Amino acid sequence: MSTTHLEEHRNTKCKVNKKDKIELRRRTAYSLMGAGFNGKNGLKQSVKARLWSTFVVPRMLYALEVLPYSQADLKALEAFQLKTLKQVQHLADRTSNVAALSLLGILPNRAQLCKNTLNLYYSIIQTPGTV
DSSP, X not given: OEEEETTEEEETTOOOOHHHHHXXXXXXXXXXXXXXXXXXXXXXXXXXXXXXXXXXXXXXHTTTTTSOOOHHHHHHHHHHHHHHXXXXXXXXXXXXXXXXXXXXXXXXXXXXXXXXXXXXXXHHHHSTTOO
16 A cells, blocks of 8 residues: 655555655756756856755655665665766766765765754754653
8 A cells, every 4th residue: 555645655664765756856856957957058056056955855855864765775866866966067977976066065865864864853852742
């Protein structure tokens, strides 16, 4: 049995569906292309980084801080992120992954996921009447 809530497909095993998450992220990134996200004469790098961090990353990492995920899931999500960021910046595929992330100042998915998990934990601890 599976259900959909806020575009998050959930099954009875609560496993992460990385294929759906990558497809959702791809659609979000493509929707930004009309705004100059991909063109050489488009937006500045800082604006591209802000768009990526504001729109694409939250949609892909939504609910991962509470769902069980594997290292293979994270690897697939990071591979997609690096490939897309290199395309957006017009970098060669053989460019180092650190350069692709640091030129835009974007955190790797693992770091962003840890940050989200800590923020969730901190908000639970700080809320009166919980735990």
